[in-house]
Amino acid sequence: MNCRVVVEAAVPVYDVETPDEAVRIAISKTGEMLNPDLNYVEINMGSRSCPHCGEELEPAYIAADESLVALELEMTVFNVERDEHAARIARKEIGQRLENIPLEVLEIEEIEDESDDEESDETSTAEETASDTDEASADRETTDADTDEDILPEFEELIDE
Known part of the structure; x- marks a missing residue:
């Protein structure tokens, strides 16, 4: 303090x-x-x-x-x-x-400690970044799932040949 x-x-x-x-x-x-x-x-x-x-x-x-x-x-x-x-x-x-x-x-x-303020700012920024990253990951997974469906049949066809 x-x-x-x-x-x-x-x-x-x-x-x-x-x-x-x-x-x-x-x-x-x-x-x-x-x-x-x-x-x-x-x-x-x-x-x-x-x-x-x-x-x-x-x-x-x-x-x-x-x-x-x-x-x-x-x-x-x-x-x-x-x-x-x-x-x-x-x-x-x-x-x-x-x-x-x-x-x-x-x-x-x-x-007030400036470092406390900075830490709380960094923490809130990190939390925002983490939630943004989670949302982006969820979007990517959805996109990847859609793409996987398109890619997998072609891949299976290659294996069969």
Whole structure:
């Protein structure tokens, strides 16, 4: 089974004045730490909401020119046994490169295997081909039976001579 795992990272950024600046720097900093080894990890702005009122907040919290930025890191994990296995692999792979940055698994989504789709397509195509072949064989047998009747008397005549 293959899974898409989304992990939230709290990335600290220093000497910033605006939330937009903090987010840009956090994405750049995270990209540098992940690349080139994990260049397949997608980095997106995280979303935060007020725990009391549910209001949407900026992904960066700024205090004293320092910021803590919420980023979502998304990666696909292949050939896992279950969701928890995929989460552990994603946290380990990303966590090894993002030292001292807390990570939390937000979402695990099982994705369809392309090979399963191809196999089912091949199976249905093989079944269609087999049924077509059976029909063609039945038609040929009918035709051969008609032809055998015509050929057999001539053959018997040759043997008699």
